[in-house]
Amino acid sequence: MKLRIITWNIHKCIGGVDRRYDLARTVAALAHYQPDVALLQEVDAGVRRSNGDAQVELLAEGVGLHHRAWFPNVKVRGGGTYGNAILSRFPLDEVRNIDLTVAPKKRRSVLHAVTRVPLDGHARTLHLYNMHLGLAQYERRIQLATFLASHPFHGLHHDTPVVVGGDLNDVWGNLGELLTPAGFRGADRRPRTFPAWGPLRALDSLYVRGTLRLLELTRGETELAKRASDHRPLIADVVIEAHREAHRGHDHGRDAEAGRDGHGHVRADRPVSG
Numbered sequence: 564m565k566l567r568i569i570t571w572n573i574h575k576c577i578g579g580v581d582r583r584y585d586l587a588r589t590v591a592a593l594a595h596y597q598p599d600v601a602l603l604q605e606v607d608a609g610v611r612r613s614n615g616d617a618q619v620e621l622l623a624e625g626v627g628l629h630h631r632a633w634f635p636n637v638k639v640r641g642g643g644t645y646g647n648a649i650l651s652r653f654p655l656d657e658v659r660n661i662d663l664t665v666a667p668k669k670r671r672s673v674l675h676a677v678t679r680v681p682l683d684g685h686a687r688t689l690h691l692y693n694m695h696l697g698l699a700q701y702e703r704r705i706q707l708a709t710f711l712a713s714h715p716f717h718g719l720h721h722d723t724p725v726v727v728g729g730d731l732n733d734v735w736g737n738l739g740e741l742l743t744p745a746g747f748r749g750a751d752r753r754p755r756t757f758p759a760w761g762p763l764r765a766l767d768s769l770y771v772r773g774t775l776r777l778l779e780l781t782r783g784e785t786e787l788a789k790r791a792s793d794h795r796p797l798i799a800d801v802v803i804e805a806h807r808e809a810h811r812g813h814d815h816g817r818d819a820e821a822g823r824d825g826h827g828h829v830r831a832d833r834p835v836s837g
Contacts, residue, residue: 565801566801566803571767572603572793573589576613579759586616586618588790601626603648606618606619606646607639607644608635610642630678633648634672634674668697673695675692687724692726694706694731697732700734703738707742724773725771725772725773733764748772756795757794759789759791759792760790768797769797780797
C-alpha cells in the first residue's frame with residue numbers, strides 16, 4: 564500500500580518572510596499534498612502570537628486527518644506551549660513522548676505513535692517517530708543515540724515498519740550515518756528545506772526501516788509552501804509491504820505500555836491524542 568507522509572516545521576503557522584500568523588495558509592499548504600500522515604514541529608497551544616489557538620485541533624480538522632497526537636516541549640513566555648504533533652488518517656495508539664533534552668539546552672523530544680494500516684485484507688503495524696533535534700552537533704548525536712536506545716524502538720523486530728522524520732537541524736548532513744547502522748534508509752539526495760524562501764540547508768529529513776520502501780522524497784514547491792513557514796515541507800511517498808513469512812507474529816508492536824516514556828517511567832504530563 565502506498566502512503567504519503569509529510570514532515571514539516573510549521574513555525575507556529577507564522578510566515579518565514581511576512582512574519583504573519585495565518586493558520587488557514589498552513590492548512591491549505593498541507594492539504595494540497597493530500598497526506599495520509601503529517602509529522603509537524605513547532606505546533607502552538609494557548610500562545611498569544613497564535614491567538615491562543617490549539618493548533619493541533621484546527622490543523623487536524625482543516626486537513627481532514629482526524630486522528631492526532633501532540634506533546635508540549637517548550638513553555639512560551641506569557642503563557643502557552645509549543646511542541647510536536649502527528650496527524651493521521653488512521654487511528655493512533657500507544658502515544659508516548661521520549662525526552663531527548665541535553666541539559667542545559669532547550670527541551671527537545673521525539674513523539675511516538677503506533678497506527679495500523681489496512682493492507683490486503685489485514686493490517687500492518689506502523690511506528691511513527693516525529694523528532695525535533697537540537698542546534699548543536701554534539702547535542703544531536705546524543706539525542707539520536709538516546710532515541711535508538713529507547714523503548715519500544717530498541718526492542719522492535721528489524722522488519723517492523725518504522726518512519727522517523729522531523730526537523731533534525733542536520734546542518735552538516737551527517738545524521739543519516741548514525742541511523743544507517745540501525746537499519747534506516749533515506750533519500751540519496753536530501754532536498755534543501757531552509758530557509759523556505761531560498762533553501763540552502765537540508766535541515767529536515769525522513770527515514771524508513773523494515774518492510775517500507777521510500778519511493779520519493781521531495782520538497783514542497785507551491786507558493787504557499789514557500790511562504791507559510793521558515794522551513795519547506797518534505798513530502799515522502801512510501802510503500803508498506805506485506806508481512807515476510809519469517810517474522811509473522813513479530814510485527815504486533817504492542818509490547819509497550821501506553822503512557823510511559825522512553826525509560827519506562829509513567830509520564831506526569833500526557834500527550835493529547837485522538
